[in-house]
Amino acid sequence: MTGLLVACLVFAQPQGGTLSRDVYGVPRIEAPDLSSAFRLAGRAVAEDRLWQMEMSRRISRGRLAEVQGPSGVASDREALLTGYTADELDAQVQALPAEVRDAWGAYADGVNEVIRARQTAKALPEGYARMGFEPEPWSTTDSAAIAVQMAQRFGGGGAGELRNYALALYLKTQPCKDKVFDVLDDFAWWNDPASIPTVSAEDDLVKTRPTIRKPSRGDTERQFASLPPSNVIELMPAVRLAEAESIRTAARAHNVLAKTGSYAIVVSPSRSKTGYPILLSGPQMGFGAPSPVHEMAILTPNYRVSGLNVPGVPGIIVGHTPHVGIALTSGVADVQDIFHSPLDGDRYRYGGEKLPFETVSRTLKVKGEADQTIVRRRTRFGPVLFESRQGKAVYSLRSAFAGRELEGFGLVFDIYRAKTAAEVDAAAGKIPVTFNLFYATTSGDIGYRYCGRVPIRADGIDPRFPTPGTPAGEWKGFIPADQMPHALNPKQGFFANWNNKPTGWWPNGDTPLWGRIFRNATLLEAIPEGKLAIDDLERAAWSIARRDDETDEQFFPMFQRALKGATLDPIGTDAGAILGAFDGWMVDGSAPASIYKECVRRLRRELFIPVTGNFVSDAIFDTVAQPTIMWYALEGRSKFKYLGTRTADEVLRAAFSKAVAGFRETRGADPGLWRFQAGGILVPDQPRIPYGNRGTFIQLVEMRPRPIGRSVNPPGVAESGPHAFDQVPLARAWLYKPMQGVEP
Numbered sequence: 001m002t003g004l005l006v007a008c009l010v011f012a013q014p015q016g017g018t019l020s021r022d023v024y025g026v027p028r029i030e031a032p033d034l035s036s037a038f039r040l041a042g043r044a045v046a047e048d049r050l051w052q053m054e055m056s057r058r059i060s061r062g063r064l065a066e067v068q069g070p071s072g073v074a075s076d077r078e079a080l081l082t083g084y085t086a087d088e089l090d091a092q093v094q095a096l097p098a099e100v101r102d103a104w105g106a107y108a109d110g111v112n113e114v115i116r117a118r119q120t121a122k123a124l125p126e127g128y129a130r131m132g133f134e135p136e137p138w139s140t141t142d143s144a145a146i147a148v149q150m151a152q153r154f155g156g157g158g159a160g161e162l163r164n165y166a167l168a169l170y171l172k173t174q175p176c177k178d179k180v181f182d183v184l185d186d187f188a189w190w191n192d193p194a195s196i197p198t199v200s201a202e203d204d205l206v207k208t209r210p211t212i213r214k215p216s217r218g219d220t221e222r223q224f225a226s227l228p229p230s231n232v233i234e235l236m237p238a239v240r241l242a243e244a245e246s247i248r249t250a251a252r253a254h255n256v257l258a259k260t261g262s263y264a265i266v267v268s269p270s271r272s273k274t275g276y277p278i279l280l281s282g283p284q285m286g287f288g289a290p291s292p293v294h295e296m297a298i299l300t301p302n303y304r305v306s307g308l309n310v311p312g313v314p315g316i317i318v319g320h321t322p323h324v325g326i327a328l329t330s331g332v333a334d335v336q337d338i339f340h341s342p343l344d345g346d347r348y349r350y351g352g353e354k355l356p357f358e359t360v361s362r363t364l365k366v367k368g369e370a371d372q373t374i375v376r377r378r379t380r381f382g383p384v385l386f387e388s389r390q391g392k393a394v395y396s397l398r399s400a401f402a403g404r405e406l407e408g409f410g411l412v413f414d415i416y417r418a419k420t421a422a423e424v425d426a427a428a429g430k431i432p433v434t435f436n437l438f439y440a441t442t443s444g445d446i447g448y449r450y451c452g453r454v455p456i457r458a459d460g461i462d463p464r465f466p467t468p469g470t471p472a473g474e475w476k477g478f479i480p481a482d483q484m485p486h487a488l489n490p491k492q493g494f495f496a497n498w499n500n501k502p503t504g505w506w507p508n509g510d511t512p513l514w515g516r517i518f519r520n521a522t523l524l525e526a527i528p529e530g531k532l533a534i535d536d537l538e539r540a541a542w543s544i545a546r547r548d549d550e551t552d553e554q555f556f557p558m559f560q561r562a563l564k565g566a567t568l569d570p571i572g573t574d575a576g577a578i579l580g581a582f583d584g585w586m587v588d589g590s591a592p593a594s595i596y597k598e599c600v601r602r603l604r605r606e607l608f609i610p611v612t613g614n615f616v617s618d619a620i621f622d623t624v625a626q627p628t629i630m631w632y633a634l635e636g637r638s639k640f641k642y643l644g645t646r647t648a649d650e651v652l653r654a655a656f657s658k659a660v661a662g663f664r665e666t667r668g669a670d671p672g673l674w675r676f677q678a679g680g681i682l683v684p685d686q687p688r689i690p691y692g693n694r695g696t697f698i699q700l701v702e703m704r705p706r707p708i709g710r711s712v713n714p715p716g717v718a719e720s721g722p723h724a725f726d727q728v729p730l731a732r733a734w735l736y737k738p739m740q741g742v743e744p
Helices: 034-061 070-082 086-094 098-121 126-131 140-155 161-171 177-187 217-226 232-242 245-253 407-417 421-428 520-525 534-544 556-563 570-580 591-612 618-624 627-634 648-667 728-733
Strands: 018-022 027-030 263-267 278-282 294-300 303-309 318-320 324-330 336-344 347-350 353-356 358-364 372-378 384-388 393-399 435-441 446-450 486-488 494-497 680-683 686-690 698-702 708-712
Touching (some): 034 098, 034 140, 034 294, 070 372, 098 140, 161 177, 161 232, 263 435, 278 435, 318 698, 407 421, 435 494, 446 494, 534 698, 591 618
Antiparallel strands (some): 263 494, 278 698, 336 347, 347 353, 384 393, 435 446
16 A cells, blocks of 8 residues: 555445545455455445446446436337347356456445445435436346447448448439439548558568458449438438437436547657556547546456456456556447348348348337337347338348457456566457557556457448348458557667558448548657657647647638638728638637638538538538548549539638628638637536547556556546545646556
């Protein structure tokens, strides 16, 4: 026990270990064995976050409406239509290694100790009385449901085929209807060589690259022509189901995991001022009160780790041990596909066979209303997302990690027992969901592994559209671990990632993301030249929160060029002069930042809406029309010529004029008052914390012989009491507290 710790709460049982807390209430568990430690871990999290855990298990298991009423039905319906049954979740728990399974059981026991104690003391969180129910005992099934949903949300990728199909059908009604596939190639590009990878070609350890065949135009046209007839109105509900839109909405409302993102920097001894590896991890999982994530330290003779955990899920996900520091960011690999199968009566066809659906009837209980029956149907590919009446076909979601989501949570135990880079990499290579995993060791190595079970698709398949559910359309296996991107001790002396592509040869798949303009450029710019200290990584996190991670200021010089010598009215002249002062910083209250942001928004519309329309809604349009295609369109490098008869400068000036006119109408005639409002973190009964583009939990670790870590996780470790908001002052000031140590 260090002098840092304050024993706010300590209790012991014979040979059962102890639970203490530091001045911020962060739990520290010391126990003689894993089961005793995880019993105390369950106690600690339940003491801090019992109501959040209650909502999380109900959202994950499709039981929210049972206590919330009709407003929870949409989320529950999604969970019951596509999620696992209790028996299926239990089967994944039983497949965990015995010691991990025992730890999960002990965690549930610890949660239940707190539930019983609070019931006896009539000290349950007020949400139970407000909604009028008592907590049921916690089970490993509850933990599994939360963990599976977490793995699917943060470690899934792909399943955008129905969205692309809907967009292609929509484009056929727009002025570009005769060039739909040119527009598709522009907006859903395969691989942009200008996109910055995590691993450079010289550091890439893949000796034999996997065959990832780029579909030809003929492949695309044939596959599109073979799709069952449909329409946008019919497809959109299935698009929302594939993206679990209602579950995400419910998760945000109850401060459980909903958002994906994350950044990481790991520095080798050769670039470190102290000669020790340093690591920054910023998982971006949303903000709330309480935070979606929790912090603790678990210390046993052979498992010693401090860091981030998810309430309800046993184990620490991001953290450090006496030997290894770990950072994770979402990998965004295309590991999920939509398959379509013809209907034949009450069966579906697969080749020459007529196969029955696997059906499970599930009860959706609704407070104050009659129960509903939800029938989950599955084909051989996975859960049915929807049945097309027009096309007489069903569409199913196939996931490369189906039934294996919990494997990664078991492998995390191996990672945190590892002492060498080889041991970390061996465990990471088995993780079935898609993550970028970074690590630093006290022996001086830094490494990177692109995790996930990535399918090898049949020749001729364009993964951007639904795949024919035929024997010929089946996946042909999975990319082996030695062909997945990985690297060790890069020559530049660091890795930096903000969900960018792993290597230059890795394609986008069905979801265009990695292009010439992407936010990792902002992260790289925040890393100074020369030797680095942990303070430099601190400043990098501070810096990127105040930069434009959407466009990387790429369009600013274009607007400068277009406005040079332009004839403008006095307000336009003033606005142009203010825009000319833009320096790339999106500072709260900055008029140049506000004008630049609005100019880019107007530019997106000026370029594409006359040709493509708004893709059904402005929200979809803003998502699909990414900065990369905007830049290529302005440069005349796109397949479709979006400029038409205008020059790029004319389009830029039109966008500027519309931005000025819009601001003049809504904010008045003084451009100096058109100020930018940065995003922030909402705190109940307090002003927001400015600049929300940061990690939900930020960890900074120097991997010395005895690692030293600092972290922050606003608003606090607990959902009520003295530690509910005590990290808010740290977050406002961009300060960090000492992490619980992992030393004996």
